[in-house]
Amino acid sequence: MSGPAVLKNMTYGELEQFVLSLGQKKFRATQIFRRMYEGCADFDEITELPLSMRQQLQETAVLHAVSLKERQVSSDGTRKYLFEIAGGDTVESVYMRYKYGSSVCVSSQAGCRMGCAFCASGINGLNRNLTAGEIVDQITAVARDTGSRIGHVVVMGTGEPFDNYDELIRALRIMHDSRGLGIGARNITVSTCGLTDRIYDFAKDMPQVGLAVSLHAPDDEIRRQLMPVARSCSMDKLLHVCRDYTEITHRRITFEYALISGVNDRAQDAEKLAARLRGMLCHVNLIPLNTVNENEFQSSAREKAGAFAEILEKRGIQVTVRRQLGADISAACGQLRLNRES
Ligand code: SF4
Numbered sequence: 001m002s003g004p005a006v007l008k009n010m011t012y013g014e015l016e017q018f019v020l021s022l023g024q025k026k027f028r029a030t031q032i033f034r035r036m037y038e039g040c041a042d043f044d045e046i047t048e049l050p051l052s053m054r055q056q057l058q059e060t061a062v063l064h065a066v067s068l069k070e071r072q073v074s075s076d077g078t079r080k081y082l083f084e085i086a087g088g089d090t091v092e093s094v095y096m097r098y099k100y101g102s103s104v105c106v107s108s109q110a111g112c113r114m115g116c117a118f119c120a121s122g123i124n125g126l127n128r129n130l131t132a133g134e135i136v137d138q139i140t141a142v143a144r145d146t147g148s149r150i151g152h153v154v155v156m157g158t159g160e161p162f163d164n165y166d167e168l169i170r171a172l173r174i175m176h177d178s179r180g181l182g183i184g185a186r187n188i189t190v191s192t193c194g195l196t197d198r199i200y201d202f203a204k205d206m207p208q209v210g211l212a213v214s215l216h217a218p219d220d221e222i223r224r225q226l227m228p229v230a231r232s233c234s235m236d237k238l239l240h241v242c243r244d245y246t247e248i249t250h251r252r253i254t255f256e257y258a259l260i261s262g263v264n265d266r267a268q269d270a271e272k273l274a275a276r277l278r279g280m281l282c283h284v285n286l287i288p289l290n291t292v293n294e295n296e297f298q299s300s301a302r303e304k305a306g307a308f309a310e311i312l313e314k315r316g317i318q319v320t321v322r323r324q325l326g327a328d329i330s331a332a333c334g335q336l337r338l339n340r341e342s
Contacts, residue, residue, distance in 0.1 A: 005061040007036060008140070009133035011170065012177050022056055030179060036063055037180035039144040065133035066091070066141055081142060085110065085134050089127050092157050093138040095146055103152035106138040108168055109159025114193050115228045116214075118260060120292045121158040130159070132170035139175060139183075153183055156191040156212065162198035169205055185209045191256060193229050196241040203248040212254040212285070213242055217264050218272035226263070239276060246281040253282045258289045259300035259308060270308045274315035284312055284319040 005018060016029040028049060035046045043054045043063060066083035069090060073079050079095040091107040112119070113126040135155070143150045153175060155161045161168045172188060175181045185208035192198065193214045202211060215235075217223035223230035242253050255277070259265045277284070286309055289299040300308070305321045312319040 004059075006065050006131070006133045007032065007061050007063055008065045008137045008174070009131050009170075011174055012179055018061075022053075022060065024053055024056075028053065032057075033177075033180050037140060037182075039140055041144070064141070065131065065137040068141060068145070071145065079142070079146065081138070081145070083138060083141060085130065087128070091130065091134070091138070093142055094157065095142045098152075101151040102146065102148045103154060104139050104142045104150050105154045105157050106135055107157035107159050108135055108155055108161040108164050108171075112159045113163065114160045116193065116216075117226050118216075118258060118289060118292065118295060118297045126159075126163075129164040129167060132167045132174060135167065135171035136174050136181070139181060150181070151183065152187045152189075154189045154191065154212075156189070160193055160195065161190050162192045162195040162202070165198055165201065172206055172209060189254065193227055194233060194238045195229070196233055196238060199241050199245050200248075203245050207249040207251065210251065210254065211245060211249075212256050213238070214258075215255045215273075216258050216260075218269045218276065222264050222269070226260075235276065239280070242282070243280060251281075253280070255282055255284045256287060257284055258287045259305050260289050261298040261300045261304070263297065265300040265304050265308055267307065267311060270311035271315075274312050274317050277317050278315065282318070284317055286319060286321045288322065 007015060007018075010018060012029065012033055015033055016026050019029045019032070020026060031048045032046060035048070040046055040063065043049070043057045046054065049057075066085055068081065069084045070082040071079060077097045081093045081095070082090050083093065084090050089110040091110055093107060094105040096103045096105065107130065109129050110127040111125055112122045115122040139150050139153060155168065168190065172190075175183045175188065176185050185206070189210035189212050190202070191212040191214060199211070202209075214227070215223070216226050217230070217235075220230060220235050223235060245251075246253055257264070257273070273284070286305050288305060289297060291299065309319045309321050
């Protein structure tokens with residue numbers, strides 16, 4: 001094995017095997033798994049373990065996969081984090097407080113190769129995929145910093161989760177395990193820009209976990225301007241796959257739609273979108289675009305978002321206009337990391 005073992009990369013079963021390989025009893029894995037997801041900062045805090053085993057772990061393993069570099073706190077309670085990962089790159093996470101509890105938005109890649117025109121994360125391309133441990137440890141680190149129990153997770157930060165599929169699935173299994181974080185599958189949502197083959201895989205592998213698809217446009221012309229992925233997959237094809245997803249999983253699908261002033265927020269865009277989504281088991285999340293310094297896109301005015309939502313509602317489409325959280329900090333996807341790089 002090269003270097004110390006990163007325990008947060010391990011599923012419960014793998015941790016058991018690791019503990020056995022150290023010559024220790026299997027039940028020690030239960031204690032470690034529980035305590036590390038309670039937010040232990042150091043092996044010495046796992047006082048249930050004999051001192052000799054804690055020393056053995058210090059020599060052979062590490063507890064954390066990410067380390068805190070920077071934190072911004074918004075007046076609305078939103079917190080934005082920049083974490084360092086092995087190799088020196090950084091990733092972002094966002095902590096949000098809602099009426100229903102605390103939620104963390106985690107990153108799945110350092111950078112992103114999808115190149116969406118409105119997004120700060122794709123500007124410098126993809127540096128590397130995150131490991132499962134690096135995805136999961138963002139949750140633990142945020143829980144430790146805020147002192148709150150994290151009940152909801154969205155994989156919607158930097159990166160395209162389905163472009164790092166295997167580690168994503170491992171991370172979901174680890175965060176869902178009731179012996180550790182125990183986050184309910186239905187309280188986890190993964191967001192994709194629309195990698196259709198992976199939507200089928202996901203329906204099979206994780207039918208209880210929520211799926212959000214970034215649409216951001218009512219037609220191919222606008223979508224292709226905003227999202228390079230749309231050049232190789234039409235909206236008809238994407239929506240066909242989304243319909244299949246709802247039939248396979250019986251789960252409602254969420255469509256993310258960032259309202260961009262003068263680009264996709266006209267009444268005719270709302271009408272077109274409503275017509276395309278008619279009859280689907282879906283919900284539309286209208287998101288006010290967080291301004292990114294490096295591009296010219298501006299968020300639509302609040303009234304415009306309301307009018308857009310009204311048209312969808314009248315056409316029988318379920319819709320929510322999301323509050324803009326963390327507007328006074330660098331809360332746009334990838335902005336804090338980009339500020340660091342430049
Ligand atoms: S919006 Fe998502 S998929 Fe598109 S570039 Fe940004 S991180 Fe990547």
